[in-house]
Amino acid sequence: MSSEFSRQELLIFTISKLLAGVRHVAVGASSPIPGAGALLARAQSPKRMFVTVLGSTRQNFMTNGGVELFDMAAQGRVDAFFLGGGQLDGQANINLIGAGGEYPQTAVRWPGAFGSAYLYYLVPRVILFREEHTRRVMVPKVDFVAAPGPRDDGVYRPGGPIGLLTNLCWFSFDKTARRFRLESVHPGRTVEEVRDNTGFDFECPDGVPETASPDPATLALVRSRIAREIGETYPRFVKQVFPEAA
Amino acid sequence: MTTQDWLHSSADSLAALIPDGAMIAVPADYSGIAMELTRAMIRRGVRDLHVVGVPITGLQGEMLIGAGCVKTVETSGVTLGEYGSAGRFLDALRNGRIRIKDATCPAIHAALQAGQKDIPFIPLRGIIGSDLLANRPDWKVVDNPFAPSGTEDRIVLLPAIRPDVAVFHAPYADLDGNVFIGRRRELVTIAQAAKTTVVTVEEVREDLDLMASEETAAGALPALYVGGVAVAPRGAWPLNLWDEYKVDEAHLKYYSELARSAEGFQRYLGEFVHARKAAE
Numbered sequence: 184m185s186s187e188f189s190r191q192e193l194l195i196f197t198i199s200k201l202l203a204g205v206r207h208v209a210v211g212a213s214s215p216i217p218g219a220g221a222l223l224a225r226a227q228s229p230k231r232m233f234v235t236v237l238g239s240t241r242q243n244f245m246t247n248g249g250v251e252l253f254d255m256a257a258q259g260r261v262d263a264f265f266l267g268g269g270q271l272d273g274q275a276n277i278n279l280i281g282a283g284g285e286y287p288q289t290a291v292r293w294p295g296a297f298g299s300a301y302l303y304y305l306v307p308r309v310i311l312f313r314e315e316h317t318r319r320v321m322v323p324k325v326d327f328v329a330a331p332g333p334r335d336d337g338v339y340r341p342g343g344p345i346g347l348l349t350n351l352c353w354f355s356f357d358k359t360a361r362r363f364r365l366e367s368v369h370p371g372r373t374v375e376e377v378r379d380n381t382g383f384d385f386e387c388p389d390g391v392p393e394t395a396s397p398d399p400a401t402l403a404l405v406r407s408r409i410a411r412e413i414g415e416t417y418p419r420f421v422k423q424v425f426p427e428a429a
Numbered sequence: 430m431t432t433q434d435w436l437h438s439s440a441d442s443l444a445a446l447i448p449d450g451a452m453i454a455v456p457a458d459y460s461g462i463a464m465e466l467t468r469a470m471i472r473r474g475v476r477d478l479h480v481v482g483v484p485i486t487g488l489q490g491e492m493l494i495g496a497g498c499v500k501t502v503e504t505s506g507v508t509l510g511e512y513g514s515a516g517r518f519l520d521a522l523r524n525g526r527i528r529i530k531d532a533t534c535p536a537i538h539a540a541l542q543a544g545q546k547d548i549p550f551i552p553l554r555g556i557i558g559s560d561l562l563a564n565r566p567d568w569k570v571v572d573n574p575f576a577p578s579g580t581e582d583r584i585v586l587l588p589a590i591r592p593d594v595a596v597f598h599a600p601y602a603d604l605d606g607n608v609f610i611g612r613r614r615e616l617v618t619i620a621q622a623a624k625t626t627v628v629t630v631e632e633v634r635e636d637l638d639l640m641a642s643e644e645t646a647a648g649a650l651p652a653l654y655v656g657g658v659a660v661a662p663r664g665a666w667p668l669n670l671w672d673e674y675k676v677d678e679a680h681l682k683y684y685s686e687l688a689r690s691a692e693g694f695q696r697y698l699g700e701f702v703h704a705r706k707a708a709e
Binding site: 212213238240245246247248250251253280286287292294295297299300301302303304327328329330334336337338339 | 510531
């Protein structure tokens with residue numbers, strides 16, 4: 184079963200389903216899989232859907248410079264966005280700055296916070312996306328909070344995470360309980376594997392279902408049109424994952 | 430024929446307009462990076478720069494840091510993207526040779542917008558609860574004075590950024606030194622926020638007046654903001670210039686390998702900066 188599609192194809196398909204009903208999804212830097220997922224959602228959307236892929240010329244309709252995405256987000260014109268991090272914790276705090284040692288001379292340093300400390304508060308459907316699912320990444324408490332998870336602090340926060348997608352599974356996030364819940368485990372993976380590789384506590388119901396697999400028509404679409412569209416921005420990704428489309 | 434006192438003979442001549450200690454604003458890699466001018470700045474040996482990445486910086490900031498030109502970097506990210514780690518940035522940060530002012534993208538944009546208006550600060554949503562705030566004593570949290578009475582609404586105030594010099598590369602300038610920036614409006618923002626702007630271009634089009642039609646004027650940075658222009662063919666190399674030419678992937682891979690060590694980086698400077706090896 185899992186031999187019929189790749190790890191990346193499952194993630195692209197899962198993302199497209201998480202974007203159902205969205206009018207405008209934006210995709211940030213270094214995000215080929217979320218970008219492809221967004222383009223797939225648009226291709227299958229019954230209604231007109233807007234996709235902004237940062238770094239793309241064709242999949243980007245903004246005309247007011249780098250600030251426009253953030254202005255749109257503040258006004259509720261960006262319905263969904265993706266964030267990741269070098270570390271994520273059980274309260275959905277994310278760390279894109281560094282780990283170990285003392286800031287700013289952390290033992291490990293990542294590129295920076297980018298737009299996270301703003302978009303996380305304002306975009307209603309933030310999908311946390313991090314392929315690597317290990318205890319190195321999924322930690323009890325992040326070393327540096329680049330962007331805080333939802334909390335009861337009176338701060339203006341119409342947005343926040345709906346969940347976390349990894350190579351192993353999909354967790355939803357309960358903003359009130361401030362807790363992840365294991366919703367599905369990818370084909371070939373197990374709940375035990377998720378538990379063993381997660382450094383934080385999460386809600387784990389009995390009988391966690393398997394993440395839905397893409398149908399053949401969707402796979403054909405991903406491998407042709409979607410691969411072509413995302414290839415404009417991520418040619419190296421497409422060469423690697425969809426060599427036939429490249 | 431109008432006076433072309435704005436037109437410099439080379440990127441090296443333009444580099445002389447950027448003094449030691451200057452705060453320079455530079456765009457993200459997708460907007461057009463003045464890499465030949467960056468090499469000229471390194472050749473000149475500029476020191477103590479405060480580099481503002483708008484909203485992030487890549488190879489340009491990384492090379493200026495590696496060459497010892499930078500005292501402070503203010504940015505929402507330093508990254509070479511798909512081409513590996515910014516080795517010289519990481520090394521300088523680890524060893525305390527640079528000061529970092531970590532930001533978030535919209536904070537850089539908003540602070541520059543305050544700079545455009547020359548107002549002292551601007552409010553921005555988000556940020557509260559992020560450790561960025563704890564490490565940015567220049568950012569303040571206040572109560573929204575316009576919130577309905579009885580409601581609490583804390584909001585961050587950011588001081589304006591007014592760079593000394595905005596620096597970028599564009600496809601062309603016209604006969605009067607107006608610069609074509611297309612829809613890259615962040616280039617207008619940095620130019621208007623900064624005290625002056627230096628630009629390298631692929632060419633100066635003597636046959637063109639960008640202000641002569643609505644279509645072309647809409648994509649122009651007026652010469653009023655521009656302190657100097659120099660022609661630098663393939664001046665963004667090894668980066669891309671918009672869709673005009675592509676990233677030199679092999680070169681960036683070569684750079685990121687060499688930049689892992691100080692010695693490797695010195696060798697790179699010898700080969701491609703001090704030797705003035707031309708693009709291609």
